[in-house]
Amino acid sequence: MNAAIARLCHLAQQPSRRIVGLMSGTSLDGLDVALCRLTGHGAATQLALEHFATVPYTDDVRRRIRQVFAREQVSLEYLTLLNPWLGRLHAGMVLECLRAWQVAPVDVDLVASHGQTVYHAPAHQHQQADFAGQNATLQLGDGDHVAQGTGIITVSDFRQKHLAAGGEGAPLATYGDYLLLSSPAEARLLLNLGGIANFTYLPRTGADARTAFSTDTGPGNTLLDATIRARRPGLHYDADGRLALAGRVHPGLLGALLDHPFFAAALPKTTGPELFGPAYLAAAQAQTGTAALGLEDLLATLVELSAAGVARAVRQVFGSARAPLPAVYTSGGGAHNPALLGALRRHLPGAAFASTAALGVPPDAKEAILFAVLANEAVAGQPVALGAGRQRVPAVTMGKISWPG
Ligand SMILES: Nc1ncnc2c1ncn2[C@@H]1O[C@H](COP(=O)(O)OP(=O)(O)OP(=O)(O)O)[C@@H](O)[C@H]1O
Numbered sequence: 001m002n003a004a005i006a007r008l009c010h011l012a013q014q015p016s017r018r019i020v021g022l023m024s025g026t027s028l029d030g031l032d033v034a035l036c037r038l039t040g041h042g043a044a045t046q047l048a049l050e051h052f053a054t055v056p057y058t059d060d061v062r063r064r065i066r067q068v069f070a071r072e073q074v075s076l077e078y079l080t081l082l083n084p085w086l087g088r089l090h091a092g093m094v095l096e097c098l099r100a101w102q103v104a105p106v107d108v109d110l111v112a113s114h115g116q117t118v119y120h121a122p123a124h125q126h127q128q129a130d131f132a133g134q135n136a137t138l139q140l141g142d143g144d145h146v147a148q149g150t151g152i153i154t155v156s157d158f159r160q161k162h163l164a165a166g167g168e169g170a171p172l173a174t175y176g177d178y179l180l181l182s183s184p185a186e187a188r189l190l191l192n193l194g195g196i197a198n199f200t201y202l203p204r205t206g207a208d209a210r211t212a213f214s215t216d217t218g219p220g221n222t223l224l225d226a227t228i229r230a231r232r233p234g235l236h237y238d239a240d241g242r243l244a245l246a247g248r249v250h251p252g253l254l255g256a257l258l259d260h261p262f263f264a265a266a267l268p269k270t271t272g273p274e275l276f277g278p279a280y281l282a283a284a285q286a287q288t289g290t291a292a293l294g295l296e297d298l299l300a301t302l303v304e305l306s307a308a309g310v311a312r313a314v315r316q317v318f319g320s321a322r323a324p325l326p327a328v329y330t331s332g333g334g335a336h337n338p339a340l341l342g343a344l345r346r347h348l349p350g351a352a353f354a355s356t357a358a359l360g361v362p363p364d365a366k367e368a369i370l371f372a373v374l375a376n377e378a379v380a381g382q383p384v385a386l387g388a389g390r391q392r393v394p395a396v397t398m399g400k401i402s403w404p405g
């Protein structure tokens with residue numbers, strides 16, 4: 001038997017596994033690296049987060065990814081070269097973190113590598129008649145290069161199985177959120193405010209727990225960041241929402257932005273900066289004669305858009321503005337933005353907001369942890385049926401396995 005397969009069988013039978021979860025999201029701020037000890041699997045999974053760091057991307061890394069990121073037309077040669085390059089880059093970043101934490105790579109069982117999403121193409125979003133009705137998504141940073149570069153067995157490319165089984169390839173948070181954060185005491189909304197905003201609805205553990213599902217809600221920070229980058233070269237985001245807080249929402253522009261079929265579409269649904277990018281914003285500004293709107297007012301309007309997108313999706317689940325809401329736990333970079341949190345509180349009055357830190361999961365580490373959980377399930381678990389039979393929440397374990405040597 002191949003020694004790596006024997007090692008995998010051994011790992012699968014252990015009471016716990018030490019897994020490095022990796023996530024690099026649409027904001028391109030860096031690689032999130034979470035060293036997790038995961039005990040058990042399935043509903044019995046217990047997390048101990050040993051270390052977490054975000055290794056920032058340099059301007060050069062960001063520039064290279066942006067050559068292809070969310071672009072309909074790119075150099076195929078460039079894309080081909082970027083794939084192994086990102087795998088090696090991520091491997092180097094893992095080794096850098098392990099060195100800083102004084103952890104030997106041989107003492108890590110698995111790397112769970114999400115890779116870098118460069119294009120997300122759910123059927124509702126792409127315009128390719130040849131592939132009408134087909135969902136697709138592409139992550140770069142091939143797992144063989146991560147495994148070879150770190151010397152650690154690597155589980156990667158999680159989204160393709162989800163697609164193959166009828167999903168949109170996202171959100172995958174459903175599975176890890178359900179396994180780690182369901183509670184018998186309360187229903188929960190886990191709201192992640194990344195480049196794209198999404199939430200997982202977790203009913204109380206019990207009879208209806210399997211109705212848990214996740215959905216994207218629209219832009220989180222992506223349009224805010226793109227606007228800052230365009231208008232204030234050198235800045236990556238509106239730190240602490242200072243500029244947005246100094247502006248006033250433009251109702252006409254907000255209305256035009258919200259007048260997109262994505263916001264009324266049935267849940268669950270996914271999206272990305274391919275849709276919510278500069279062209280979408282420019283079209284709404286042209287339509288409403290707001291191309292010259294000041295930066296502060298534009299940012300205030302975009303913050304309102306993100307919050308309204310979240311609120312509309314929440315209302316699709318819970319009904320009218322007066323219906324009681326479950327406790328809301330926030331994560332992702334947008335959870336550090338007081339302008340966005342303030343807008344969300346206004347849009348969801350009566351909801352109790354807290355950070356996922358209150359549940360023992362640091363908000364910036366959550367997504368990297370979730371991929372460690374998915375790798376743990378790929379090796380030691382079984383498919384879990386969630387979503388109450390929703391077509392886009394397939395019951396599958398996910399990830400492809402690469403071994404060094
Ligand atoms: N102090 C802060 N003030 C305002 N915004 C902030 C702050 N800190 C982080 N952010 C926002 O959070 C973003 C990074 O968020 P995060 O790392 O969650 O995104 P991501 O994981 O790349 O996105 P996705 O979840 O869509 O893949 C930044 O680009 C910025 O917009």
Ligand SMILES: CC(=O)N[C@H]1[C@@H]2OC[C@@H](O2)[C@@H](O)[C@@H]1O[C@H](C)C(=O)O
Nearest residue numbers: 117120137170171172173194196367
């Ligand atoms: C295709 C893709 O990479 N989607 C990301 C992105 O970032 C947030 C949102 O859009 C979500 O759908 C997803 O990531 C999380 C981790 C998920 O799959 O649950």
